[in-house]
Amino acid sequence: MFQGFSDRTIDFMWGIRFNNEKSWFEANKESYLRDFYQPMREMNREVWERLNAAAPDLGLFGKVSRIYRDARRLHGRGPYKDRLWWSIQRPTDEEFPRRPVFWFELEPEGWSYGMGYYQAPPVTMAKFRRRLDSNPAPFEKLARQVKQQGRFTLEAECYKRPKGDPGPLLGPWYNARSFALSRDHQGHQAILYAHDLVELVGEDLETLLPVYRYFISLEGDPDPRD
Structure with missing residues (x-):
């Protein structure tokens, strides 16, 4: 059961940032496993249980990221990440950012959570725009609910040339190449150290299930580019 993170968790993240080398990591590996990876894994499991109970038909599964950087993409950085994240998604052959x-x-400076589609396939976003063109009401309702709840901020990577102007509510969505609904926190508040974190994150993410369902439903739409 998730009992919260600890000051040791935060100390480890800052430690690996300033001592990003194998000797330091190996000397502190027990702390990594006990204070960082294990609570992250327990939290992931409990939030997954909540989302899976709310949407059993989706077949969701959870996964915690590796601390090891891809050796092909170090670009002068150390071999370890100074942060961890977990994800919950449906089984798919697509790479992580494309679903x-x-x-x-x-991370050392704070924490965040939400729902993201970081490298959405162009065909998916084309299907999305076609849906908004033909019947904007269903997604307009979802976008309005997200905005009114005020829990998440839309962070969108938009096309250089706008695809259209469906109005101020849908415009940022319509012109997005990829996006995330994110709730960001600077610093490390007391809730990080308690089981209440599971309740907060689980409850908030559950409100995004309708948006998640909307985007995965696009898979069945015909390619509008044909």
């Missing part, structure tokens, strides 16, 4: 996922991330 919608729920996520939580803990």
